[in-house]
Structures are given as structure tokens and as C-alpha cells.
Amino acid sequence: DSYPPPCSSNVYCYGELLHTVQMKKIYHDSKTFVDMKMKQPPNETLESFQALMKRTTSDPTIEELENFLSEKFEPAGSEFEKWDPSDWIKHPKFLDDIVDTDFREWGKQLNDLWKFLGRKMKDEVGEHQELYSIIYVPHPVIVPGGLGEHQELYSIIYVPHPVIVPGGRFREFYYWDSYWIIRGLLLSEMYTTVKGMLGNFFSIVENYGCIPNGGRIYYAKRSQPPMLLPMMKSYLDATNDITFLRDNIDILEREFDYWMTNHTISVEKDGKRYTLARYKDASSGPRPESYWEDVSSAEEAFRTDEEREAYYSELKAAAESGWDFSSRWFIQNATNKGTLIDLKTRYIIPVDLNSILFWNARLLVDFYTRLNITEKSDKYRSIADEWLEAVTAVLWHDEVGAWLDYDSMNEVKRDYFYPTNVAPLWTGCYKDKETQVGKIMKYLQKTQIMGNLGGIPTTLEHSGEQWDYPNAWPPLQYIMIMGLDNTDDDWAKQLAFEMTERWVRSNYKAFNETGAMYEKYDATVPGGHGGGGEYEIQVGFGWTNGVIMELLHKYGDRLTARDRFTEPDSRPNYQSDSRINVAAAAPTSSVKHILTGFVALLVTFVAGYIG
Numbered sequence: 001d002s003y004p005p006p007c008s009s010n011v012y013c014y015g016e017l018l019h020t021v022q023m024k025k026i027y028h029d030s031k032t033f034v035d036m037k038m039k040q041p042p043n044e045t046l047e048s049f050q051a052l053m054k055r056t057t058s059d060p061t062i063e064e065l066e067n068f069l070s071e072k073f074e075p076a077g078s079e080f081e082k083w084d085p086s087d088w089i090k091h092p093k094f095l096d097d098i099v100d101t102d103f104r105e106w107g108k109q110l111n112d113l114w115k116f117l118g119r120k121m122k123d124e125v126g127e128h129q130e131l132y133s134i135i136y137v138p139h140p141v142i143v144p145g146g147l148g149e150h151q152e153l154y155s156i157i158y159v160p161h162p163v164i165v166p167g168g169r170f171r172e173f174y175y176w177d178s179y180w181i182i183r184g185l186l187l188s189e190m191y192t193t194v195k196g197m198l199g200n201f202f203s204i205v206e207n208y209g210c211i212p213n214g215g216r217i218y219y220a221k222r223s224q225p226p227m228l229l230p231m232m233k234s235y236l237d238a239t240n241d242i243t244f245l246r247d248n249i250d251i252l253e254r255e256f257d258y259w260m261t262n263h264t265i266s267v268e269k270d271g272k273r274y275t276l277a278r279y280k281d282a283s284s285g286p287r288p289e290s291y292w293e294d295v296s297s298a299e300e301a302f303r304t305d306e307e308r309e310a311y312y313s314e315l316k317a318a319a320e321s322g323w324d325f326s327s328r329w330f331i332q333n334a335t336n337k338g339t340l341i342d343l344k345t346r347y348i349i350p351v352d353l354n355s356i357l358f359w360n361a362r363l364l365v366d367f368y369t370r371l372n373i374t375e376k377s378d379k380y381r382s383i384a385d386e387w388l389e390a391v392t393a394v395l396w397h398d399e400v401g402a403w404l405d406y407d408s409m410n411e412v413k414r415d416y417f418y419p420t421n422v423a424p425l426w427t428g429c430y431k432d433k434e435t436q437v438g439k440i441m442k443y444l445q446k447t448q449i450m451g452n453l454g455g456i457p458t459t460l461e462h463s464g465e466q467w468d469y470p471n472a473w474p475p476l477q478y479i480m481i482m483g484l485d486n487t488d489d490d491w492a493k494q495l496a497f498e499m500t501e502r503w504v505r506s507n508y509k510a511f512n513e514t515g516a517m518y519e520k521y522d523a524t525v526p527g528g529h530g531g532g533g534e535y536e537i538q539v540g541f542g543w544t545n546g547v548i549m550e551l552l553h554k555y556g557d558r559l560t561a562r563d564r565f566t567e568p569d570s571r572p573n574y575q576s577d578s579r580i581n582v583a584a585a586a587p588t589s590s591v592k593h594i595l596t597g598f599v600a601l602l603v604t605f606v607a608g609y610i611g
């Protein structure tokens with residue numbers, strides 16, 4: 001298949017200008033250029049660029065390009081204006097249930113952070129947005145109103161309501177991040193903000209047919225883990241706003257449909273065929289926001305255009321998974337060894353995606369039941385049942401005691417530890433809860449993952465990629481903790497609490513030492529932040545804050561800031577769970593982490609103010 005570029009803009013998504021600016025590495029972070037607003041319509045910007053190329057025989061110096069860029073573009077983030085959320089309150093009720101006073105104060109500071117992470121678009125963004133700019137046309141067309149008047153000056157996707165963003169270089173909404181952000185906002189009682197964010201997503205599904213990876217046109221041809229329905233469920237649980245559900249149920253159904261029609265493949269297991277989903281992207285070319293990284297690695301490793309295109313597709317499919325990048329998507333001789341050039345994301349059937357899709361179907365049953373539309377609730381019940389059959393047949397392994405990703409290229413299970421191996425416990429995607437939980441607990445014991453004192457690592461592979469060892473990510477801690485806690489098993493629930501203690505204390509230590517909340521942490525160093533991958537560690541940080549707020553809320557009656565590993569517990573008969581706990585003494589966080597933290601924090605706040 002030959003796909004169009006990631007969007008129709010020949011400034012932001014493909015073309016000579018993008019290629020020249022990105023390959024000359026004018027900006028340290030490739031995302032900077034594609035987030036900059038044009039001062040003039042694209043045709044005028046491109047005309048000036050052509051003139052520069054002619055003047056310099058197609059080889060402008062860095063200085064000439066820098067001059068061109070500062071003359072024709074505004075700095076990244078200039079589409080936003082200051083926004084004070086009207087529903088923000090100083091002391092949301094959830095704080096009152098946190099018994100530890102240090103943690104209560106921290107929860108209060110996290111509530112304050114929403115004000116730094118809120119973004120509202122200037123009205124002019126909506127006026128200049130061409131809604132269908134993502135639909136690629138090979139040649140310019142005359143749009144109603146004449147060329148120039150309605151041309152895209154921005155890469156931002158216009159949304160009518162303000163959003164809470166992850167932070168740092170992530171200046172726009174991100175699809176799956178928004179789930180944990182919304183859960184935090186609901187604890188902060190910011191119901192209007194949440195309703196606005198959901199309203200934004202609904203308008204995007206209506207106009208674009210799916211929710212892009214993030215709020216930029218260059219993300220439009222790939223999505224991220226399908227969390228819109230769980231977001232709606234969270235909002236409904238907090239508000240019972242049935243009218244909002246009734247008004248938008250068709251859109252929720254459409255989002256589910258997008259995954260069912262665009263991402264499914266058929267797999268044969270023991271002579272039976274099953275339908276399951278995997279990640280994929282529908283565009284050609286490198287990621288515009290990581291253009292230099294993709295083109296350079298492709299040129300070094302591959303000789304033909306066809307090979308390079310296949311590689312770009314794997315990179316974008318991995319970005320759609322939210323795990324960009326990870327050895328989880330490498331296939332080399334049917335193993336997880338290799339490097340980025342071994343990415344085969346499209347051939348791997350992931351446990352988390354498929355258990356989330358099961359959850360989506362079950363939520364549609366729930367939503368239609370609430371609306372008394374029996375025909376539809378029956379329809380989604382049978383889809384959910386079928387999906388559960390498929391997940392169990394293809395992804396559950398009795399002999400391992402876990403769900404595992406499936407390699408459809410080599411038709412083998414991928415027997416590697418990932419926190420997502422227990423995602424079905426989180427989404428309720430299991431058949432025989434008691435037996436499966438018992439086996440899962442033994443599996444976790446065998447992996448010795450609690451030997452990591454800063455949190456649960458993403459994988460056990462040291463690849464240098466950011467979704468690998470030793471990084472620990474907030475959504476993955478959440479999936480494991482909530483999954484284990486959902487069971488009726490005492491041992492599993494106790495383990496969920498111990499994981500919570502470690503995670504919360506590690507985030508708290510980092511916050512105390514550096515004043516920052518990070519996008520990811522170091523599983524091996526309590527209080528240490530993560531690293532690796534293709535961009536610098538970011539602070540802010542939307543999903544991190546949301547996860548901590550929820551854990552402080554859920555376990556607030558017994559969580560303490562004091563660390564049991566360094567100060568003995570005074571509770572009678574209390575013992576850490578030695579069946580899974582094989583922890584060594586806790587190393588202290590390094591000076592390097594502290595310094596990086598200060599620099600990162602400074603950069604975020606400066607960027608926030610500029611934005």
C-alpha cells in the first residue's frame with residue numbers, strides 16, 4: 001500500500017522546507033520546528049524559502065536558515081494564551097482523607113500544578129484552521145474563500161476548550177496521557193475542564209474519524225491506546241452526567257469502530273481463527289517531529305526506499321502504542337533482541353491494547369444499558385464475549401501463568417516480563433479470575449520484579465530506549481497496581497499496596513530533592529528520574545501527577561512518607577511481603593539526578609511562560 005504523508009501540509013509534514021530545516025539540525029529537539037507558527041500563509045512562506053534556496057544554490061548556511069526561520073515563524077508554543085481554569089479550587093476534598101501531613105501538602109502542590117499545565121488556544125487558531133487539512137491532496141486546491149485566506153498557519157489541531165497538557169516539549173494534548181490527567185482533574189473537582197477535554201475529543205473524532213496520538217496535525221494518521229471510553233466512564237462515575245453521554249454516544253461508538261476496522265488482524269491458534277488488534281499507522285515518510293532521527297537511522301541501515309518506508313511505518317506504529325521505543329517491539333530471530341531497526345510493531349499482538357479494547361466493548365454495554373438501548377448493549381456484549389475468547393486463547397498461557405504478547409510473524413508467544421502482562425486484571429478481561437490470579441502471583445514472584453526499589457521496570461532489557469529497563473513509567477505502575485488491587489486476593493492486594501508505597505515515596509523523594517515531577521523514573525534508584533530514548537527527560541508532568549493523586553487518594557488512610565526500608569515499621573506484626581520482595585538496601589539518589597532536575601524544572605517553567 002502506498003500511504004499519503006502524515007498530513008497535507010508541505011511545511012509541517014513533508015517537502016523540501018521540512019527536510020532542509022530538520023536535516024541541518026537547526027534545533028536541538030526536532031519537535032521544535034514543527035510546533036512553530038507561520039507568520040504568513042504557507043504559499044508565501046514557501047515562496048520565500050524557494051527564493052532562499054535559489055540564492056544559496058540549495059545549500060543555505062545555518063545562519064541563513066536561522067534568519068529565515070526567525071523572519072517567517074514564531075517560536076514554538078505561540079498559539080496559546082494565558083488561561084486560569086475557572087473551576088480550579090485551592091483545597092479539593094480528596095486532600096482531607098490523606099492522613100500523612102507531608103503527603104497531604106504534596107497533594108495540594110500537585111493540585112496547584114494544573115494551573116501550569118493548562119493551555120488555551122488563541123481564538124485566531126480556530127479562525128485559521130482548515131479542519132480537513134489532514135486529508136492529503138497531492139496538488140494545492142483552491143479552497144472556498146480563495147487561497148491564502150483559510151490556509152493553515154499552525155500545526156496545532158484546534159480544539160474549542162482548554163486542555164491540560166503533559167508538560168515540557170509536550171505542549172499539546174496526548175491521547176492516552178489524558179486518561180490519567182482526567183482522573184487527577186476529577187479528584188481536583190475540575191469537572192468543567194474535564195467535560196471540555198472530552199468535548200474536544202468528541203469534536204476531533206467527528207472531524208478526523210479518530211483521536212490522533214497528540215494535538216498536532218503531524219500526529220493525525222496514528223492514534224494512541226484507545227482510552228476515550230474509559231475517560232468518559234471516569235467522568236460519568238464522578239458526575240452522572242447522562243445527558244452528556246446521550247449526546248455523544250454515537251461518537252464513542254465511532255471511536256471503538258475505528259479500532260475495529262483499522263487495527264484488527266486474524267490469528268490462527270489450535271486450528272481456530274481469532275480476531276485481535278495491533279498498532280499501525282497509515283502514512284508514509286518519517287515522523288515530522290523526529291524527522292532527523294528517523295531519516296538518519298533509516299539511511300544508515302537500509303538501502304531501498306521500500307525498506308525505509310517499512311521502517312518508518314514500524315517507528316510510527318510503535319509511537320501509536322505509547323511505548324516509543326522499546327525492545328518490546330523488536331523481533332530478531334523470534335526474540336526481543338536487536339535495535340530500532342528490528343522494530344516489527346505491526347506484527348506483535350499486544351496484551352494491553354487487546355484488553356483495553358475488551359474494556360471498550362464492555363463500556364459500550366454499560367453506556368447503552370444506562371441509555372436503555374438494549375439492541376446495542378446486546379451487540380457489544382457479544383463483541384466483548386468474542387474478544388475475551390480471543391484474548392484467552394491467543395494471549396493467556398497457563399504454563400507461564402501470565403498473558404503474553406504474541407508474535408504473529410513467527411507465530412510464537414513473547415515470553416518477556418512487561419507490566420502490561422497483567423493488564424487484563426485491570427480491565428476485567430479474564431475468564432477464571434481465581435485460578436488466573438493465583439498463577440499470576442507465582443509468575444510475578446518468579447520475575448523478582450520487586451527487587452527494583454524505585455518502581456516496576458518497563459522491561460528487563462537494557463536497550464537504551466526509554467520504554468526499557470531501568471525506566472519506570474507512571475501508567476504502567478498504575479496498570480499493575482489497579483490490576484492487582486481489583487482481585488479479591490489478599491496477597492495481590494498487599495502487593496499492590498507495596499508497589500504503591502515504593503512508587504509514591506520515590507516520586508516524593510524526587511519532588512523534595514528537585515522540585516519536579518518527571519514523565520518517567522528510574523526503577524533502580526528511589527527518587528531517581530528516567531532517561532534514554534530520543535529526547536531529554538521532561539517535567540511537569542500530567543500523567544505522573546494524576547497517578548500520584550489517585551494513589552494518595554486510594555491509599556491515603558495508610559500511606560506514609562517515611563520509608564520502611566530505612567526506618568523500621570512500628571506497626572504490630574507488620575512484615576514486608578518476602579514472597580515477592582527480594583529488595584537490597586535502597587541506594588540514594590545521585591547528585592546527577594538532582595542537578596538534571598533543577599535544569600529540567602527551570603526549562604519547563606520558562607517554556608511554560610513563553611507558551
Ligand SMILES: OC[C@H]1O[C@H](O[C@H]2O[C@H](CO)[C@@H](O)[C@H](O)[C@H]2O)[C@H](O)[C@@H](O)[C@@H]1O
Nearest residue numbers: 166170174177213289290319322323324
Ligand atoms: O517526540 C517523540 C515522541 O514523543 C511522544 O511520546 C512520548 O510522550 C508522550 C507524551 O507524554 C507519551 O504519550 C508517549 O507514551 C511517550 O513515549 C509522542 O507520543 C510520540 O508520538 C513521539 O514520536
